[in-house]
Structures are given as structure tokens and as C-alpha cells.
Amino acid sequence: MKRIILTLLIIAVMAGVSRGKVDLVTLPSRDTVQLTIYNSADMTLVREGRALTLKDGKNKLQFSWVNTLIDPTSLEMLPKADADKIDIADLTYPPRVRNLGLWNIESGVSGEVPVEITYLTSGLSWRAFYVGTLTEDEKTMRLQGYVRVTNNSGEDYENAQTRLIVGRVHILDEIAELARRQYPYGRPGEIAPLSGVSVRGLDRRVKMEMEEKIAWAGAPKEIRKEGLSEYFLYTIEGTETIPTGWSKRLLSFDVDKVPVVNLYKYEEERYGNSVVRFLGFKNDEEHNLGDTPIPGGMLKVYRDADNQGHLSYTGQSSFKYIPVDEDVELNLGSVANVVVEPKLVNFETENYRFNHRGNISGWDEICTFKVEVKNTREIPVKIEIQRNFNTPYWKLEKGGNFDKYEKVDLDTVKFTLSLEPRSKKEFEYTLTTYHGVRQEDWKKASR
Amino acid sequence: MNGKRDKILAILLLLVCSAISQARIKLVALPERAATVIRLDNPRATLIEEERVLTLQEGVNKVDFSWKGVSIDADSIRLRPIGHPDPPPQLSAKAEAGGAGKVTLLSVSYPPGEAALVWDISSDSDYAETVRISYLLSNIDRLITYKAIADKPETYVDLKSFLVLRNFSGEDFDRARVLLDYGEAFEQGIDHEETKRMLFLKADKVPITKVWTFDAAKLPWDPEKLPAPASPDASRGGGENRNVGIPVSYRIVNNANSKLGEFALWGGKARLFQDDGHDSTIFLGEDVTGLVPVGEKMELYIGDSRDIVVTQRKMTDAQINIRRNNKDKIILYDTDEVITARIENFKDSPAILTVIQHIPGQPAATVRQHGEWDMEKCNMKYKKKDANTLEFEIELPARTEEGPAVKELKMHYHRRNVRP
Numbered sequence: 001m002k003r004i005i006l007t008l009l010i011i012a013v014m015a016g017v018s019r020g021k022v023d024l025v026t027l028p029s030r031d032t033v034q035l036t037i038y039n040s041a042d043m044t045l046v047r048e049g050r051a052l053t054l055k056d057g058k059n060k061l062q063f064s065w066v067n068t069l070i071d072p073t074s075l076e077m078l079p080k081a082d083a084d085k086i087d088i089a090d091l092t093y094p095p096r097v098r099n100l101g102l103w104n105i106e107s108g109v110s111g112e113v114p115v116e117i118t119y120l121t122s123g124l125s126w127r128a129f130y131v132g133t134l135t136e137d138e139k140t141m142r143l144q145g146y147v148r149v150t151n152n153s154g155e156d157y158e159n160a161q162t163r164l165i166v167g168r169v170h171i172l173d174e175i176a177e178l179a180r181r182q183y184p185y186g187r188p189g190e191i192a193p194l195s196g197v198s199v200r201g202l203d204r205r206v207k208m209e210m211e212e213k214i215a216w217a218g219a220p221k222e223i224r225k226e227g228l229s230e231y232f233l234y235t236i237e238g239t240e241t242i243p244t245g246w247s248k249r250l251l252s253f254d255v256d257k258v259p260v261v262n263l264y265k266y267e268e269e270r271y272g273n274s275v276v277r278f279l280g281f282k283n284d285e286e287h288n289l290g291d292t293p294i295p296g297g298m299l300k301v302y303r304d305a306d307n308q309g310h311l312s313y314t315g316q317s318s319f320k321y322i323p324v325d326e327d328v329e330l331n332l333g334s335v336a337n338v339v340v341e342p343k344l345v346n347f348e349t350e351n352y353r354f355n356h357r358g359n360i361s362g363w364d365e366i367c368t369f370k371v372e373v374k375n376t377r378e379i380p381v382k383i384e385i386q387r388n389f390n391t392p393y394w395k396l397e398k399g400g401n402f403d404k405y406e407k408v409d410l411d412t413v414k415f416t417l418s419l420e421p422r423s424k425k426e427f428e429y430t431l432t433t434y435h436g437v438r439q440e441d442w443k444k445a446s447r
Numbered sequence: 448m449n450g451k452r453d454k455i456l457a458i459l460l461l462l463v464c465s466a467i468s469q470a471r472i473k474l475v476a477l478p479e480r481a482a483t484v485i486r487l488d489n490p491r492a493t494l495i496e497e498e499r500v501l502t503l504q505e506g507v508n509k510v511d512f513s514w515k516g517v518s519i520d521a522d523s524i525r526l527r528p529i530g531h532p533d534p535p536p537q538l539s540a541k542a543e544a545g546g547a548g549k550v551t552l553l554s555v556s557y558p559p560g561e562a563a564l565v566w567d568i569s570s571d572s573d574y575a576e577t578v579r580i581s582y583l584l585s586n587i588d589r590l591i592t593y594k595a596i597a598d599k600p601e602t603y604v605d606l607k608s609f610l611v612l613r614n615f616s617g618e619d620f621d622r623a624r625v626l627l628d629y630g631e632a633f634e635q636g637i638d639h640e641e642t643k644r645m646l647f648l649k650a651d652k653v654p655i656t657k658v659w660t661f662d663a664a665k666l667p668w669d670p671e672k673l674p675a676p677a678s679p680d681a682s683r684g685g686g687e688n689r690n691v692g693i694p695v696s697y698r699i700v701n702n703a704n705s706k707l708g709e710f711a712l713w714g715g716k717a718r719l720f721q722d723d724g725h726d727s728t729i730f731l732g733e734d735v736t737g738l739v740p741v742g743e744k745m746e747l748y749i750g751d752s753r754d755i756v757v758t759q760r761k762m763t764d765a766q767i768n769i770r771r772n773n774k775d776k777i778i779l780y781d782t783d784e785v786i787t788a789r790i791e792n793f794k795d796s797p798a799i800l801t802v803i804q805h806i807p808g809q810p811a812a813t814v815r816q817h818g819e820w821d822m823e824k825c826n827m828k829y830k831k832k833d834a835n836t837l838e839f840e841i842e843l844p845a846r847t848e849e850g851p852a853v854k855e856l857k858m859h860y861h862r863r864n865v866r867p
Contacts, residue, residue: 036729040750045730073592073644074718088646095640120730163729166691169750170732172716178686185642187615188588229601229731230695230752278620284850295792296690315734320690323793325850355775409669409760429812430471443765443783 028052031114032297034281036233037124037149039295040168043175044153050115053416054086054107061103068099068154069122071175072184075101075236080114085146093184122176123153123244126164128297130319132279133258133311136304137378141260141281143253145294146318147223147234151242153349159239166295166321167231213365225292232292255288262379263329266340274334275383277315283322294322299330338376338419340385345428353437362436385415393434395440400427472620475724478502478669480574481577483586485621485635487589488610488628495580498529503550503570503800508738513563518585526552527565529577550576587616595747597697597731599724601657605695608648612637627856629710650706656698661757662803663788668728668759692751693800694736696704699745712739719749754801755843756851760789768860791851792843802834802839824859855866 005097026089032049052061063075072093079086085108094101126149129328133142147164151157173447178184221237234252242248242396261280279301302316315332346368353362367421375381392410405417482495501510511777512524553567587715590611595604604666610627614620614637624632630647637643667673697719702708714737720728732749739745763785777803790797806820829837835860844852 034727037728038730043730044458046727047727061469066585074823090635090643091646093642118728165729167750168747169730170734172733172735183613183615183642184638185611185613185644188613203789228599228723228729229597231756232730235725235741255788264612270758321753323796323851325754325793325846326791328461357775359775361775370457407762410762410764439766439767440769443767 016177032171032333033157034163035124035157036163036165037126038165038167038169039126039128040165041175042122043169043171043173044121046119046121046157046178049080049114050117051112051114053111054105054109055114056107056110059105059107060075062100063103063117064100066099069176069179071120071122071176071178072099072101074120074175075117076119077103077115077117080107080116082113086113087180098182103291107150120175121153122174122179123151123155124154124242125150125152125156126296127324128319130297130299132299132301134279134301134303134314138262138303138305140257140258141257142254142256144254144288145247145297146192147252148247148249149242150247151241151244154244156241156243157351158241160240160301162236162240162242164234164236166293167229169231182296189201191238221250223250225293232295234264242313244376258287258289261334262377262381264335264338264383265342265386266383267388269388271334271385274336275338275340277332277338278329279317279332280329282325282327285386290324293324294436296321301330301332301362316372337376338381338383340371340383341373342369342385342387344368345370346430351438351441360436362434362438362441364438366369366430366431367433368428368430370426371415372424373417373419374424374427376422378421380421381419383417383419385417386412387415387429387431388412389431389433391433393439395432395434395442396429397428400425400429457781466764482540483623484618484626484632484845485587485612485623486626488626488853490588491584493587493589494523494581495584496579498577498579501568501576501578503568503574503576505570505572506571506653508568509552510566510568511563512580513561514568516539516742517560519555519562519585520583520585521562521564523583524555524564524567525581527567527579527581529553529579531570531572531574531576535669548577550574556775560718564592582619583627586858587614587618589614591713593715593736594614595653595697595699595717595719596728597719597720597721599699601655601721602654603654604699604719605644606648606650606653606699606707608715609644610647612645614639614641614645653699653705653707657698657798658698659693659752659755660696660796660801660803661693661755661790662790663759664803666693666757670756670758690753692753693755693757693758694748695750695752696746696748699747700743701739701745704743708741712736713742714738718746719747750795755792755795755798756793757788757800757802759786761786763859764864778867780865780867782865783859784862785857785859786856788856790841790854790856791849792841792853793846797845797852798843800841800843802841802856804829804839805812806835806837806862808835808862809865819863820860821863822858822860826855826857 005328012442024374030048030050034047036047038044063071075091077088083202083349087106089104090108094100094102126147128145128147131144133159135141147162147387149162223237224235227232235313238252240248256280260406263278263280264275265278266275276326281287282289297319298316301316302314304312317330317332318329321329325389344367348366349363350366351362351364352360355361371385373383386408390410394411396413398405406414415427419425468723478499478501481687486494486496501508510526530653531550533549533551549571551569553569554565556565557563579846590613592609592611594607594609597604605679612625612635617639619638620636620861622634622636625635626632631741670689670691673691699705699707701712716733716735718733719731721731723729734747734749736745761784762781765778765783766777767783768781769777772778786804788802790800790802808819825841827841830841833840841854841856843854859863
């Protein structure tokens with residue numbers, strides 16, 4: 001494992017002394033460290049607190065970061081005391097030396113000065129994942145959210161306050177790519193940054209190595225959640241030590257009795273001839289949720305198989321970011337225990353129109369469909385059936401046993417049905433589509 | 448001049464007696480650089496100006512200027528006497544009457560196969576003449592970067608701009624005056640292959656406007672109909688659970704009200720942070736800005752909002768007023784189109800969403816696309832940005848206990864005289 005040390009040397013340059021004569025003053029260690037880790041990009045904002053011993057006059061401060069994935073263009077240092085007396089004149093990236101920056105500081109004070117050093121680094125990541133456990137009757141679900149933080153940055157962060165950002169930031173360059181550049185800002189006229197190893201490739205490899213290790217499950221800690229701009233900030237209670245190469249799994253929330261809707265959908269154009277199962281709920285108070293948005297991740301759904309705590313695996317779904325108050329429908333894949341069978345039971349054409357040459361210039365097509373819907377499960381289900389007509393010139397007459405019908409867009413309608421356990425329903429609709437000059441008649445009639 | 452390395456600029460003063468015709472071999476002096484200016488006011492080229500003192504003798508002097516390991520545009524090299532300049536033609540008679548001295552550049556010669564040139568300089572007396580030599584030097588330039596920290600309510604930013612000097616020219620500059628297109632010159636030394644970053648603009652509490660934009664031509668209309676992401680789990684689930692992010696930008700006006708407006712803001716990469724209220728910041732995003740002249744707006748795209756959801760659908764699309772030729776073929780028609788956009792704000796703060804709608808035109812004889820259309824009914828006010836583009840500013844209240852704030856935009860319009 002790489003052991004990386006960030007060195008911070010203070011070199012006091014006395015007035016009149018040439019540049020070659022330098023005086024090493026101190027090598028301060030990190031007092032505090034805060035990690036703000038993003039999951040929409042391979043990026044972490046690191047904030048270190050250190051105490052520097054400055055001398056009155058010019059000071060040079062050397063900061064090096066060999067074998068880390070720090071973006072050198074993001075380095076910034078700010079004094080946290082006597083800010084008006086300390087002028088950070090410039091940051092120099094010396095020639096022919098990699099991973100090293102030299103701050104020129106003009107100090108009007110002598111002694112210990114707390115400073116904050118911030119930079120962006122690559123290699124730390126986090127992701128959310130969820131475990132849902134449905135009750136036997138599938139009316140409610142226990143939903144547990146986890147976050148898993150992984151450190152592949154090359155640097156051990158000890159006792160770091162760890163914060164996670166939920167949201168999608170816009171970045172121009174990969175931090176890992178910036179970290180690998182020979183020159184921090186490139187060279188004049190240079191277009192593509194230098195990159196030895198593909199960032200994604202490296203991440204995947206390291207990730208695979210990580211997957212082989214057992215995630216370290218710490219004692220449950222509270223995660224404070226708050227909104228900032230378009231993001232949510234999760235702050236993990238206390239501090240964490242995550243050595244490089246290691247992951248930590250933390251419980252984000254654990255909510256029982258989330259009411260769920262067992263929703264099934266049928267739409268030939270999207271799902272073929274199968275019925276697809278969805279699990280529906282809402283991120284709101286009524287569902288014992290709604291404090292904060294829920295970050296995207298994978299949800300694995302299980303079901304209580306009996307009263308002895310055995311489980312049966314139901315399926316999984318990728319979880320998108322769910323804002324507070326939004327309905328969510330999680331696709332758990334196709335099923336065979338709920339069946340939808342539309343059948344064309346009648347077809348006719350009529351209202352032919354002919355042009356002055358005697359050719360057909362317009363006609364109507366009348367299709368009658370019978371749709372049979374079966375719920376073979378032992379629980380009640382809701383079923384949505386969408387039908388697309390591929391033309392905006394249509395008229396629909398319906399009949400039979402369904403709860404709701406709505407026009408979704410110009411050529412799509414949706415029928416909604418609720419079915420009791422082990423039950424069957426049937427309905428019919430007659431679709432008239434208008435072709436050729438009959439479309440003009442349709443328009444006149446509909447206006 | 449720094450003589451430490453072989454990548455050097457050399458200037459040799461050659462004394463030429465009138466009898467010697469090929470005198471480039473006679474070294475008289477190697478004058479040191481007196482003052483150097485690195486002028487970075489043009490982003491496409493860097494101009495170096497250096498002053499040197501030449502010991503000139505009465506008569507014609509040859510001055511040899513050569514370079515190695517650096518890239519100089521030979522045509523850009525200029526020499527200007529400072530102490531006893533040759534006055535401009537209209538002033539020369541007056542100068543001669545006044546008896547002023549004169550150092551005149553007679554000609555410039557380029558020796559074959561060398562990165563060098565030779566100046567013929569005429570001097571009416573012996574002088575220690577200060578001359579200014581200027582040239583365009585490649586591989587030395589400057590970048591501008593910005594760092595802005597927004598306050599928690601996102602009403603202003605503390606803006607800093609940094610100048611990054613990059614010197615890969617092959618030449619070390621021990622000490623030079625660096626000039627930008629505005630502001631004071633400053634002294635700075637920079638070696639070959641060195642990069643230096645320095646603060647050059649700091650403006651606190653610069654007002655910002657936060658802007659959300661839904662452009663119907665760029666973003667998916669119906670989030671539910673997004674294609675499923677490629678995933679090995681797709682067959683077992685996954686699928687349409689994807690968010691459509693609404694782009695979010697900060698708008699900064701380069702004017703006095705913003706405590707800016709003194710000069711154009713150069714283009715460069717901007718990184719935006721936000722005060723998190725806990726004596727720390729979070730990174731919001733980064734964008735690159737072009738040059739922002741005084742009075743103009745800088746718009747920095749920081750990321751996407753997933754708490755504003757727009758679901759746009761076409762509810763009607765029909766041909767009306769169809770006109771046919773005598774072969775019964777449609778030659779012209781109008782359309783009847785209805786578009787609805789349901790906008791939901793799940794945020795606990797209000798937002799102003801800019802919605803951009805496009806009514807497609809078609810090629811015409813005089814213009815590439817014409818926008819012959821009329822709006823039958825629209826339930827919201829809009830500005831016509833051009834013939835085909837409509838811009839709506841929709842105020843969205845914050846989410847309440849009842850749920851998200853919802854607004855519905857409905858446009859019923861007709862495109863006219865469409866040719867199939």
C-alpha cells in the first residue's frame with residue numbers, strides 16, 4: 001500500500017539573504033481534516049487545518065503531494081487569523097519538479113498562525129444503496145438506506161470529518177486527469193491533458209480489489225442531512241478514519257412500515273408482451289419518509305417468507321434521486337403471475353372517400369380489442385395498461401370493467417385497474433383511426 | 448539575460464569599420480538586459496520588450512541578435528533607440544535645427560540558416576544608447592481562473608480571479624514587469640517551465656441571480672420515457688428510474704452595481720463554492736466563461752437541479768386547412784398543435800424557471816428557416832426571442848405541506864403554410 005505524506009515546510013527567507021540560503025522552520029502536521037465527497041463525479045473537497053509558524057517578513061512554504069491524486073490547480077491556503085497581516089503573494093509550481101507547490105507569503109506577524117488548506121482530490125467516492133423488506137402481505141416495506149464510502153486516493157485520512165454530497169455537479173475536467181498532468185495548468189497551446197492511465201480503468205480495477213474485501217461496518221452513527229443550493233449535504237457524526245484502499249458502510253436511515261403500492265404495467269412498445277412489476281411509494285410523511293430527498297442507488301427487495309424471519313428475494317431496481325414529495329415507481333422486472341392479454345376481436349373499414357379519378361383518398365379503420373387482466377397473486381394489485389395508436393387521428397369508445405381511463409398524449413391512452421387477489425377483469429375498447437382525407441373530417445368533428 | 452542555459456538570447460554588438468564588409472565575427476560588447484516587460488494584453492501572443500544599452504560608435508554599427516532554444520517570430524523583432532531616437536520625418540527638420548543627436552536604424556538583415564538578425568544602426572556620435580527590443584515570444588502566456596464562494600441563500604458571491612503565468616518559452620525571466628490589458632504592472636520573475644498563480648482581482652459580495660433553464664430542444668420531454676440506462680441488471684429490473692436535471696446557472700453582471708465593471712473580465716475556468724453555514728464550504732461546480740465586456744452578463748453553469756421536474760407532452764398534432772393540387776396531392780397545410788408542460792417544484796424554496804420552447808420553421812426563399820405561425824392560445828406570458836423561439840419566465844412557489852408546487856404551461860398554436 002502506498003504511504004503518502006503531505007509535507008509542508010516553511011522556509012523563512014531573511015531580508016538580504018539570497019534564495020539559496022533557506023531555513024527550515026517547521027513541519028506541521030494536520031490538526032483537522034474534513035472530506036466532502038461527491039458521488040456524481042470522482043471528486044472530494046479536502047479541507048485541512050494546520051498551524052504554521054511564520055516569521056515576520058517573507059516566508060516560503062513548500063507543499064508536496066507525491067503519489068496522491070490531488071488537483072494542483074485547486075490548492076488554496078487561507079490564514080484563519082491575522083488575515084489582514086498575511087499576504088499570500090503567489091503560488092509557484094517550480095520547473096522540472098512534479099507534485100510540488102511553493103507559496104510566497106509576506107507575513108506581518110511572527111509566530112504560530114492557523115491556516116486552512118483546501119484542494120480537490122480524486123479517489124474517494126461514496127454510493128448509496130438500499131435494502132427493502134416487504135411484509136408478507138406486501139402492503140408495507142422496511143426500507144434501509146446505506147452509504148458506502150471508499151478511499152482509493154492514495155492518502156490515509158485519519159479522524160476526518162466526513163461529508164457526502166448528493167447532487168449532480170458540472171465539472172469540466174476529471175480531477176484524476178488534472179492530478180496526473182505533468183504541468184498543473186498544462187503548457188501554452190496544449191489542448192488535451194496528459195493522462196497515463198485511464199481514470200475509469202483505474203477506478204474499476206481498484207474497485208474490484210475493494211469488492212473482495214469485506215466492508216467495514218461501524219457502529220451506527222447519525223447522519224445529519226441538509227439542503228444546500230441544488231445539493232444535499234450528509235454529515236456523518238463524529239470523525240472517520242478511512243485508510244487508503246478501504247471502504248466503510250454506514251447506515252443512512254432505517255424506516256419501517258413504508259406503505260407500498262404493488263403496481264403492474266403493461267405497454268407493448270416498452271416492455272413487450274410481459275407485465276412488469278413496479279413497487280410504488282412516495283417520499284413523504286405519510287410514507288414515514290420525506291425528511292430529505294433520497295439519493296440514487298440500487299435497491300434490493302426481499303419479502304418476509306414466513307413468520308420465522310426467512311426471506312425471499314423479490315428483485316432489484318436502480319433507484320433514481322427522489323425529491324421530497326415525489327412519487328416513485330421502482331421497476332422490479334417482468335413477472336408471470338399477473339397477466340394482461342389484449343386481443344383484437346373485430347376489424348372493419350368504412351367511410352371510404354374517393355378522389356376525382358376514382359381512387360381511394362380516405363377511410364376509417366375500426367378495431368375492437370378485448371383485454372383480459374388476471375391477478376394470480378394472493379394480494380391485491382394495481383395495473384396500468386398503456387396503448388399507443390401511432391396516429392393522432394383517432395377516437396375511442398370503451399366499455400367493461402376498468403377504474404380509470406386517461407389520454408396521456410396525442411396517441412397514447414392509459415387504463416387503470418385494481419384487482420383483488422386471484423381475480424380477473426375484462427374490458428373492451430373500440431378504436432377508430434382516420435386515414436387520408438378522413439383526417440380532415442376528424443379534425444372538423446373534434447373542433 | 449540569463450546565461451545559465453544554452454537556451455539563450457544573445458545580442459552582440461559588432462563594430463564595423465567601413466573597410467570591413469563581413470564583420471559579423473567581431474565581438475564588441477554583450478549588453479545585459481536592463482528592463483524587461485512581458486506584455487500579456489493579447490491572449491493570442493505575448494510581447495516581450497527588453498531594454499539594453501548599446502555602446503555605439505559614430506558611423507554605422509552592426510548589432511547581431513540571435514536566439515537558440517526559444518521560439519521567436521523573426522518578423523516581429525523591432526528595435527527602437529530610446530536615448531537619441533531618429534525623429535519622425537515631420538519632426539526631423541526641427542530636430543536637426545535644434546542640433547539633437549540621432550541614432551537611426553538603417554536596415555535589418557537575416558543571415559542564412561541561423562536564428563538571428565543583424566541591425567545596421569547609424570549613429571551621429573558615440574553613445575551608450577538605450578534601445579528597446581521587442582518581439583513576440585511563443586510558449587509563454589497567461590490564463591485566468593475564477594473562484595467564487597456563494598453565501599448560503601445564494602444572493603451574492605465573493606469573487607476572486609487569479610492570473611496564472613505559464614512560461615515554457617525556453618527563457619528564464621529573473622525579473623520582469625508584467626503588463627495585462629488593465630491594472631497596474633507588477634514585477635515578477637518566472638523561469639522556464641515554471642507556472643505561477645497570483646491573485647489579481649477580489650470583489651466581495653457580488654450580486655448573483657440563480658437561473659434554472661428548461662430548453663425543450665435540449666432536454667427530454669417526458670422523464671418517464673427516458674431509455675433505460677445500460678445496466679447488467681436491466682433484465683431483472685432497473686430501467687426508467689432516471690432523473691432529468693434542469694441546468695442551474697449563476698448570472699453575474701459585469702457592472703458597477705456588482706462592484707465590477709471597470710474592465711472586461713477575461714475568459715477562464717471558474718470554480719464555484721458555497722458557504723455551508725458551518726464555517727466551511729462545498730464545491731458547487733465549475734464552468735468556463737468567455738470574455739465578459741463591461742455591462743455584459745457572465746453565466747456560469749454549476750450543475751443540474753433534480754428538484755424541478757418538467758414533463759412536456761404533445762397532446763394534439765394535426766394537419767388542417769389542407770390544400771391539394773389537381774392530382775389530389777397535399778401541397779400546403781397548416782397545423783393544429785397543443786403542447787402541455789407540467790412543471791413541479793419539489794424544492795422548499797421558490798424558483799424562477801426559464802422555459803424555452805421552439806416552434807419549428809421550414810426553409811424559405813429568403814431565409815434559412817421561417818417561423819410562420821400564430822398562437823391561438825397560451826396560458827402564460829412569453830417573450831419572442833426570435834422567429835422560432837419563445838421564452839417563458841415561470842415563477843414557481845416553494846413546495847408546501849400538500850406537495851410540490853405545480854404549474855402547467857399550455858400552448859395551442861398553428862404553423863401556417865407548411866409544405867410537405
